[in-house]
Amino acid sequence: MKKMARSLCLGALLTMMNLSFIAHSEVAPQGAGKTVQVTILKDREYNGKYDSLSHFKKLAGAVGWEFDPNAETTAELKRFGVKTIRCINVDGVTGIFEPDGTFRITGGTERLDQNLNTCKELGAVPHIIFGQSVPGELQATAKDVEERVSVLGQQEGQVVYFNGDWQKLRAYWRALYKYILLDQGFLNARFEIGNEPDIGGVFARRLTPEKTPAGSAALYGLYYETYTNVVKAAEQFEKEYPGLRVVIGGPALAWAFTQKYGDFKWLDRFLKDAAKDKLRVDFIGVHYYGNVSSLNGEYPMNFPSFVKMLKAAKSVRDATFPGIPFQITEWGASYHTQNDPCGYVNATNIASAWSAAFLKLMAEQEIDEAIFLVTTDLQLANTSGLAANGWGWPSLFVNPQVFGQPWPKTPAHILDMAARLSGERVTLTSANKAIDGVASLDRNKLTIMLWNYAAEIPETSPPENLGKDLRVELDFDQLISRPGGRMAADKVSTQMVSENLSNSWTIYQKTANVDKGSRLQTVEEKSLSGSGNKYSLLLPKCSVAFLTIDLKPLETK
Known part of the structure; x- marks a missing residue:
């Protein structure tokens, strides 16, 4: 790799970054x-x-x-x-x-x-x-x-x-x-x-x-x-x-x-x-x-x-x-x-x-x-x-x-x-082009890689127009309505990398060191019982989440 243009970077990326580190959740x-x-x-x-x-x-x-x-x-x-x-x-x-x-x-x-x-x-x-x-x-x-x-x-x-x-x-x-x-x-x-x-x-x-x-x-x-x-x-x-x-x-x-x-x-x-x-x-x-x-x-x-x-x-x-x-x-x-x-x-x-x-x-x-x-x-x-x-x-x-x-x-x-x-x-479909992902189904487990990306990365200056924080509601009811018996979402585990999570650079800016917080962090583990096969989460701008959703047979009377 070699630069194609001399860097003309002005300003400081540090002023763009929120240096607070949140261990287990996004506010x-x-x-x-x-x-x-x-x-x-x-x-x-x-x-x-x-x-x-x-x-x-x-x-x-x-x-x-x-x-x-x-x-x-x-x-x-x-x-x-x-x-x-x-x-x-x-x-x-x-x-x-x-x-x-x-x-x-x-x-x-x-x-x-x-x-x-x-x-x-x-x-x-x-x-x-x-x-x-x-x-x-x-x-x-x-x-x-x-x-x-x-x-x-x-x-x-x-x-x-x-x-x-x-x-x-x-x-x-x-x-x-x-x-x-x-x-x-x-x-x-x-x-x-x-x-x-x-x-x-x-x-x-x-x-x-x-x-x-x-x-x-x-x-x-x-x-x-x-x-x-x-x-x-x-x-x-x-x-x-x-x-x-x-x-x-x-x-x-x-x-x-x-x-x-x-x-x-x-x-x-x-x-x-x-x-x-x-x-x-x-x-x-x-x-x-x-x-x-x-x-x-x-x-x-x-x-x-x-x-x-x-x-x-x-x-x-x-x-x-x-x-x-x-x-x-x-x-x-x-x-x-x-x-x-x-x-x-x-x-x-x-x-x-x-x-x-x-x-x-x-x-x-x-x-x-x-x-x-x-x-x-x-x-x-x-x-x-x-x-x-x-x-x-x-x-x-x-x-x-x-x-x-x-x-x-x-x-x-x-x-x-x-x-x-x-x-x-x-298939994963989104109503907003900034939200996209890849989803997969393995028997009774659904795995989803989901991201919020709408940033612009100029060639010779720091990134700008980073997009917006977005709340996302996932609906997987159509996926798990199977012939021979419906399935229900049982439990979800969500991990995320964002400005304040799983981010060694942010940690370094705060502490001048790097620690275990740079590893992929879990932001939520919860039961989805009674959720109607839906799950809502916040995706901050320029973030990527990984969701693991356990499924179970839906009880019928």
Whole structure:
């Protein structure tokens, strides 16, 4: 992930936040407004590939491995049902080129092994970010970089410059394929090439004298050259090991940037070029963050809405690689990661409510898989030289080395809730577009994930127009009026993440620490006897609730 614009954040998010923490209940605000009617019923079959409950859970079941995860974070990921781990910055192994032209790995696999070991513990698929690094022997010399790059006014930054020996670099990649697929036994691994090349992100690029600004045709040409050679290396590897197939995808774009800037739309050009050259593309990988645009045109932004961009991209996909899956291989509420008001949104309840809404939208838009950015926050050094937490990251947990353990951030509760939906999906309809959710029925238990989200997340300023607190009345009488005997709602248990509940960021603002209150809190447990199969609750703005409702046969005289 890389910023697409310099932060212009002014003001302070802290003034927007109510810092009081309520342990077990939400206080009904003044002017909560008219009650919103929500109906749960079974009026359609949710058994397609994308509308099923299992696919919704799949979208919530992938995350990037980064920044000091440990045994506790792995245990939580297992509880959340995570089945894909995005492994980034792992392909920089060391070794030697043998006289026969092969590359023999001799070291540098520690980070890759850590990622793969987590995949083993979870039974997860490794999603390898590939083609980022080159061995030292193939790196352009410092003198060459200085002569070619500095005169153009560019900065080297994280760019990996390559000396142009493609034969040796393909041998290096074949050795990595063998190590991951055969030596480590991950025949199901997939490889995504580079990381946000459209905005100057990291991929092994050939050193050239021409200027290659973000979005330029020159930069695209370098990326396409790298992608082509990664595919050639895979084809050579497959000839050496008949029966194996390397799964390769890309172009790993920041995506929105070249919708408006640069020489052309990179995704369109990449798919057309790859189809013309009969180049392997097993999946399309792009990135999306909530501060880039609205989800479906709800408010004006600099870039097109997620749905509009996706619709246009699918039309090109259908004309070039029909049927290959779309994956959102990085996502989160905001691409800002710094500790300032723009980045803090990733730690707030706004991030959790946006994440819930985005997961459902991705299912509706037939996204095949989605990978939440990262597991834990980056550890920073504060002004006193002590460890500090990088709250701005779109992550599931705070850094365990800062707070002693990986306390959950608000987005973690969304993965937790999705994992606990059980049975078969049933219909949820709402009279207010801010209220939405996913419901499921499992024998005599109804589980509901319900959210109130109507916020706006600008690209370069703190969130605004956060919506309203709403009282919701759920009616599930139609659902549980079963043939052969009616059912009645018996008991309900409600958990919630909001500004004042299950919110490690709010706790930190009050106490400068994080505690068990950051875990998902129960706000109510009650009997629904005599309720008429209805249940009312307050959903504050940017909140998400998880309801478990026990059902029982209705006694008849």
